[in-house]
Amino acid sequence: MSFQVSKVNDVTLIEVEGQLIVGNRQELKQGVLDKLEGGDLKFVVDFANTGYIDSSGLGVLVSLSKKIREQGGELRLSSLNEDLRTLFELTKLDTLFRIADDKDQALEGF
């Protein structure tokens, strides 16, 4: 798994490539926390190039969302493929996140 971080206006866009799983979740978590500590508050994590997220990866997103909200910010998700959407719906995490069809939609009006 690798991820690219960019800034679109005042939104931090994180594009994840590969699998977000137990073996690499901490890298993403630390990357987002570093940005949060640096003052960033608006985050979009885009999964257009992500094949799979396991329960540990889901847990990291939940944990990050909570920390960001505590700072007055928001974490949005985008570009979930059909399998990923199934996982979010099964676990009812689709009720916890704002999930956009693609990154442009997620950035819109943020």
Next chain:
Amino acid sequence: MDGDLVLEIPTDVHSIAGAVDYVMSRCMACQVHAKKLNLNFRVGLTEALSNAMMYGNGHDPSKNVVVELAMSEGRLEATVRDQGAGFDPTSIPDPTLPENRSRPCGRGVFLMRELLDEVSYNDQGNEVTLVLRLESGGAFEGGAPA
């Protein structure tokens, strides 16, 4: 169970993806709907290995996890066994309840139950058996009761 494939994997969460990919490559020969294999079985096996290494073996690299895979007409069965003391799978709270949705953990056992046709544990609670029925069609049709 006499498995068609037996793997003994040292406890290292970084090895899970490779181990799952290898097992999946061996499963492609069976007649499971590809999508059901890639979502339901991959998720179930990944979660079983994660639980075995993290909670069962407590991240102890001197302990191993054994995976036994049996493929037959009509079913695909994987047994994952760790060297831990075992746990009570009924003690895991439902992660979909509103009060539990914000918890960072506790979704692995739930996902296994939702995505596999059968999920069972040995009495000690350190061995889980996952069954995917091959005759059923598409991905996520609902698995064993949560």
